[in-house]
Amino acid sequence: MLQYFSETAPLLLVGCGHMGRAMAQGWLRAGVPADHLYVVDPQADPVSLPGSRADHFVASAGMLPRGMKARAIVMAVKPQVMNDALPLMAPFIGDDTLVLSVAAGVTLEQMARGTGGEGTCVRVMPNTPAAIGEGISGVTAAPGISEVDRALALELMDATGEAVWIEHEDQMDAVTAVSGSGPAYVFYMVECLAAAGVRQGLPEATAMALARQTIIGAGHLLDAETDLEAAELRRRVTSPGGTTAAALDVLMRDDGLGQLMERAVAAARKRGQELAG
């Protein structure tokens, strides 16, 4: 698995912040040898990536070994710096190089401009549960991508959880709005549930413990009950005329959580479209 790289045709990560580090952890776990991984980031500290080689961490592209052509370059910098960061990678892009970007909103066309049309561009939207191998990524490229490059892109992201191929690039902003940003919605749900518990008289620490483990437990149950839809698991909590039904009457009304989520996801998708540049 992931045996695409070598010392002379390595995997190059550009930007090792929250998302870049999460993915790199997955690649090292999936067996990419530390010798085959280079990281470019002015801030990154190799200590934050156990199992990596400190001498493969460089502050800028100019410090990478000369003449090296990467097999894959993963751009995990902010969308706003992509136009500056991509052209700096030009010396490391050869005919076989796959250039992946995980930046929200950054299009394949924008990437091709940044690389000067060299290499093959792939647009990816991962999420931070990648850090523990529980991520999900949407992956897309222009229709002409080779089978081997498509497999490499999917395997890279599979190493951080699951990966799904998205046929139409114009759906990537919706992918971003659902699964890229989605973990934040769930963490906010924990915050809101705990705050609501405090309003109903619980001590803060107790409310947080209850809310936190409820989301963790519900997630694990969803994972364990592979044959059951989320809606069925919800029904199994909901006794007719009981407490859950009373709460769901509030959450499921016309202006309830469904509508709120629709507005939130639409706002995230719109912001993704605005970030294209």
Ligand SMILES: NC(=O)C1=CN([C@@H]2O[C@H](COP(=O)(O)OP(=O)(O)OC[C@H]3O[C@@H](n4cnc5c(N)ncnc54)[C@H](O)[C@@H]3O)[C@@H](O)[C@H]2O)C=CC1
């Ligand atoms: N954080 C998340 O949950 C997700 C983030 N993304 C995308 O990942 C990208 C990175 O986001 P985060 O990791 O959250 O940001 P971050 O701020 O944690 O990391 C960005 C990293 O890029 C480095 N950097 C800045 N300029 C650079 C340059 N010229 N060359 C190399 N490295 C440079 C910074 O030092 C920093 O470590 C963004 O484009 C974002 O849209 C995608 C999916 C989820």
Ligand SMILES: O=C(O)[C@@H]1CCC=N1
């Ligand atoms: O908030 C953002 O723009 C990035 C993309 C998806 C998650 N974080």
